[in-house]
Amino acid sequence: MPLIRAMYIHIPFCTHICHYCDFNKVFLKGQPVDQYLEALRKEIAIVFREHPPAALETVYIGGGTPTALSEKQLNRLMDIIHSFVDAGKLKEFTVEANPGDLTGEKLAILKAAGVNRLSIGAQSFNDSLLERIGRTHRAKDVYEAVEQARKRGFENINIDLMYALPGQTASDVLRSLDHLFRLDVPHCSAYSLIVEPKTVFYNLLRKGMLALPAEDEEADMYERIMEEMEKRGLHQYEISNFAKKGFESMHNRIYWDNENYYGFGAGAHSYIGDRRIANIGPVKKYIEKLEAGQLPVREEQRLSLRERVEEEMFLGLRKTEGVSVAKFEKKFGFSPFAWYGERIRRLEEENLLAFEGGKIRLTKKGKLLGNVVFSQFLVGG
Incomplete structure (x- = not known):
């Protein structure tokens, strides 16, 4: 029986769809969210019967946008997790959050449920650039989200930033870093834009309507990010991740160490033993499979040596x-x-x-x- 230390839960609902995003997600309005949460409970129960979580150390809820759920739905999700996992024994319990969705009520629910790490998707502190990439929040919302989180006792906070965005310059990246350092969070993930198929940006690129920085400009942005992070005491422990000592992501470290993990939800991936398992992506098909008592597996691959x-x-x-x-x-x-x-x-x-x-x-x-x-x-x- 493989020892599995990490559990990922996918919430595929968003209040808006960003122009660059190719993750498995759907627009929230009109979606069967309550049925999805019940299907999620069934999936965890089936998998845990076969592979009990004897060594679980981290839980990570991603998306989509987990904080797009209503307070009642977020409470339900936490109750489901607690029915399978002793949150008090977890070393790390992370929830991804959109700055515009992170209300005081939702923060209180997360804190009470034992969540001890937040990952906030800022992407940029340039309001016009945020609008250009399809984000609905603004820089002030990031400041407010961090302030509200700290008021409720959250200190382990990650900020996601992106670079090599359309029309972005190195000076703009440095300005976003200045905002990041003012917030004094202990972790930052900085990702370069990758234009993926089935996104708004991909369609614009094919039409010649997306002006992206040149490769040497992108490399310059990355070098400046590495230099500035080091100056401010955020050491680089992974290609795209920077942290103060002791605040490195335990959950993501399990991925990079190539260890086993559970993945639950529509489009989620698991790695159990020598098998990589991919779930069905469409929400309704995912629900239908579990209502029929079947695991929602789209593909299963046994890895060779x-x-x-x-x-x-x-x-x-x-x-x-x-x-x-x-x-x-x-x-x-x-x-x-x-x-x-x-x-x-x-x-x-x-x-x-x-x-x-x-x-x-x-x-x-x-x-x-x-x-x-x-x-x-x-x-x-």
Whole structure:
């Protein structure tokens, strides 16, 4: 029986749809939210019967927008989680939040339920840019959300930022960082825009109507983010994540360590044993499956040894500390150099990787060219 330390719950409802978002989500109005929550309860019950949560340490509720739920629905979701999980024994209990949805009442519900970490989707502190990317909140809403959260005892707060947005400049990124540092939160995730299919931005890009920063401008933004975060005491512990000591995300660390986790909800993914499981995405089909007493599995893949090794490398290299050779050998029975020795040496020569202290890690140059490095550890890379 695999020890599973992390549990992800997906809430696919949003009060608006952002222009860049390709996550599994639907516009909230008219959706069967109460039936969805009941289906979620059934899914957890079925999976936990087969794989009991003996070692659960983290719960992460993402979306969509979990805080788009009404107070009554949010209470119901917390009750469902409590019926399966002792929240008092969790090391980390995170909920994603939209600044415009995070009311005092909802914060009180989350605090009472044992939530101890909030992840607030700011994306930018430039109001005109927020409008351009389809966000409905404004910079003042982020300040208010953080203030209200702190009044109710939340200190472990993450702010999500995005860069390389349409029409964005490096100076604009620095201004958003200034706002971030004024808030003095202990964690920030900074992601570059990736234009995905089935998004508003993708359609605009195909029509030649989306002006994005050039690659060298994007690289400059990322370098400045890394430099400014370090100056302010937020150390980079993963390619896109920065934290004060002791505030690193435990839940996401489990993903990057390539360990098992539960995933519940429409479109959610699980990793149990050597199986990766993807749930059905459409909300109504997800509900129908569970009302029929069936798990809502869309796809299940049993990973080969090669696939597990590949994932161990490209996920582990996302961490600033890199891949521990000793942990790799304990997990697989052989060294990463046995499979990738020539590639690792070549990447070292190109100053993309470094091997020191028993760990293989990205250099600063390697962080800027992360996807190039990761591809070298895939079949045909």
